[in-house]
Amino acid sequence: MTATSPLNTSEATANLRAALLMVGAMATFAVEDAAIKALTMRLPVGQVLVTLGLLGMAVFWVLLRRAGGRLFTRALLIPAVLLRNGGEAVGAVGLTLALALTDLASASAILQALPLALVMGSALFLKEKVGWRRWAAILVGFAGVLLIIRPGAAGFQPQSALTLVGVVGLAARDLATRRMPARVPSHQLSASAFAALVPAGLALAWVQGTPMLAPTRPEALGFLGCMAFSVLGYAMMVGATRAGEASLIAPLRYVRLIFALLIAVAVFGERPDAATLAGAALIVGSGGFAMWRELVRNRPR
Numbered sequence: 001m002t003a004t005s006p007l008n009t010s011e012a013t014a015n016l017r018a019a020l021l022m023v024g025a026m027a028t029f030a031v032e033d034a035a036i037k038a039l040t041m042r043l044p045v046g047q048v049l050v051t052l053g054l055l056g057m058a059v060f061w062v063l064l065r066r067a068g069g070r071l072f073t074r075a076l077l078i079p080a081v082l083l084r085n086g087g088e089a090v091g092a093v094g095l096t097l098a099l100a101l102t103d104l105a106s107a108s109a110i111l112q113a114l115p116l117a118l119v120m121g122s123a124l125f126l127k128e129k130v131g132w133r134r135w136a137a138i139l140v141g142f143a144g145v146l147l148i149i150r151p152g153a154a155g156f157q158p159q160s161a162l163t164l165v166g167v168v169g170l171a172a173r174d175l176a177t178r179r180m181p182a183r184v185p186s187h188q189l190s191a192s193a194f195a196a197l198v199p200a201g202l203a204l205a206w207v208q209g210t211p212m213l214a215p216t217r218p219e220a221l222g223f224l225g226c227m228a229f230s231v232l233g234y235a236m237m238v239g240a241t242r243a244g245e246a247s248l249i250a251p252l253r254y255v256r257l258i259f260a261l262l263i264a265v266a267v268f269g270e271r272p273d274a275a276t277l278a279g280a281a282l283i284v285g286s287g288g289f290a291m292w293r294e295l296v297r298n299r300p301r
Helices: 006-039 045-066 079-101 104-111 114-125 132-149 158-178 186-208 217-243 246-266 274-298
Strands: none
Touching (some): 006 045, 006 104, 006 217, 006 246, 045 079, 045 186, 045 217, 079 104, 079 158, 079 186, 104 132, 104 246, 104 274, 114 158, 114 274, 132 158, 132 274, 246 274
């Protein structure tokens, strides 16, 4: 018998811990999406965005001040920062409107196309090399998106396309982050991104002509819960990324869809049809394949 080396045991323990952290992060993000959907059942979407923006900015501003940093500096005028915050605002508006107007299951399934959008954006705008296999995965993934939206079919809901707007905005945010100067603190980026939701929410409220409403006690607790789950999920995701191997951790991001489907059925009484589930399977499968190809391409030879 061959004894297991302490190094292998340590690596296995670290990978298990990282996997549990990533699964926990995806669960908290799914709960956060459900809480946002619940808040939009009575409160205007613009008001929800403004409130979440103010709360998130306050949380990360406190963290920034504790680290000795300042929020309002010339770094916020760097083009990459402006693009990142603009993408955050567009993504939040699109995704929150989709959560308010469509099923949680379909919105969550389409959101899983974000990794594919990042691969495509990296090829088109950052001039990164993308082989034919990943281009094929992108086409299959967006075929899954069309299967969920079903344009031209009897059950077509134009509101479902709002999730695609959210995906485009979030992809722009993440692509801009890759070009971010290292001197810009992470907490400053997070605080300014949440701050960008405030004018976006106010503009949406003005366009929709919806008055602000006083939140009830459960709604106030819902806002605090959203912030708690957001910060907790972010912390667990960072911990997972630092502790485990990328090949193990990256595909676990799709566990978020499983939690979202369970919540959609159990809490909101949704019943995703066969086309939605098939489209979700195509998105997850193609996205997982694209991640695997990325890891294979970047593996040291």
